[in-house]
Amino acid sequence: MNAIIATFRRDAALLWAGGGGALAPLGYFIGAVVLAPLAMGPDRTLLTAAGPPLAWVAAALAVLASLEKLFQADLEDGSLEQMLLSEAPLEALVFAKGAAFWLVVGVPLALAAGPAAITLQAPLERIPVIVASLLLGLAAFIGAGLVGAAVAAGVKRGGVLIALLVLPFFAPPVIFGASVASGQDVGPALALLGGCALFGCVIGPFAAAAALRLQAE
């Protein structure tokens, strides 16, 4: 248990401090949100209809862009070997890494999606569910992202490769998330998002740990 908490704290600290910290994905997210009205034009009715789901797309892109740093450094500096030697199961350590990523990258993104959705003309009363849906959806994204980042960890400059590997798994959460953001079937869509998140939390660490064992061979 100690090893799991230590991994969580170490990863959270590293993500918070290193490489732009939590600000880098956040800035990326805001930039992507700004591009949407610039591309579509500032027309209010168009933005009201199409804008809020774009906050979801931007959040997905921000996660994709930051997945590369999940395992790359661990593989290079030998931390991965230490994790394999640890008494704690690798799956649990990977889960801790994912949880740290969710806390440092995911939660700020979900919170920032509130104001972002307002600028995209989402009605105010819908903002809390959009934030809640992103908290769940980002967990699903990160679960899938663990797998992509783990199988491509040994590849130099694998960022685009990881994005390609992970994108197909982003489809279900994005579908249900966009449904929440545009105010259709909010309850069932949130439930399905919760399902996606649980699925990602279970499958992600197991598949990623299997891949990391191969990487360390």
Place this chain on the structure above:
Amino acid sequence: MINFLANPARFMGATAWMAPVFGALALVLFFIGVRLGLFASPAEQYQGETVRIMYVHVPAAWWSLGIYTFMAGASFVSLVWRHAMADLAARAAAPIGATFAAICLITGSIWGAPTWGTWWEWDGRLTSMLILFLTYLGYLALISAVDDEEKASRLAAILCLVGFVNIPIVHFSVEWWSTLHQPASVLRPGGSSIDPSMRTPLFVMAGAYFSLFAALLIAHMRASVHRRRVEAARLRAGGAAP
């Protein structure tokens, strides 16, 4: 069976005849299927002659799903038993499946233009076929990005198995987000609703696609075994690999 085929020498012995036989079978079935589909089968009441695109489109859709399922099975065998030939099978099947998925998407788009009045519609089946195609591309990209061939196969096998959750989504997407695409009409509970005059050419074409897949798969796997033997012989002879 799995154990028997794990030995490349036995695999080569057992499959020597397969690629040409399946290749010839594919040719014959394509000849019959195209004749039946393009000339001998009736035009459809509402769609007219464009219904003939179905004989190219639907088997490609079936087998692009079937091949992914095959790859998932091979990946499972490869991960559990460290089975070298299963590795090769999954790797060899991927480009064929990706091509079938591309054929399905392209012919579907061509078919959609006259019948639905649009080249593309974001409904369940189209979207999930596109996502299956992306999954294939990701698999192929990962295989080519990792230098160590064996490690690449194992990592791709993990990715393939996780991606396998997409297959049920593809299959049930019609019920999930059904919009424009007609519901399944050939394989469904309660029997097939398609007329035999159209079913026969469809199944012949499906057989042709399968034979083509089998021929290409076996030829690709055998070529990989030969390539490894050549590399091994080069190393034994003391020369560096090119």
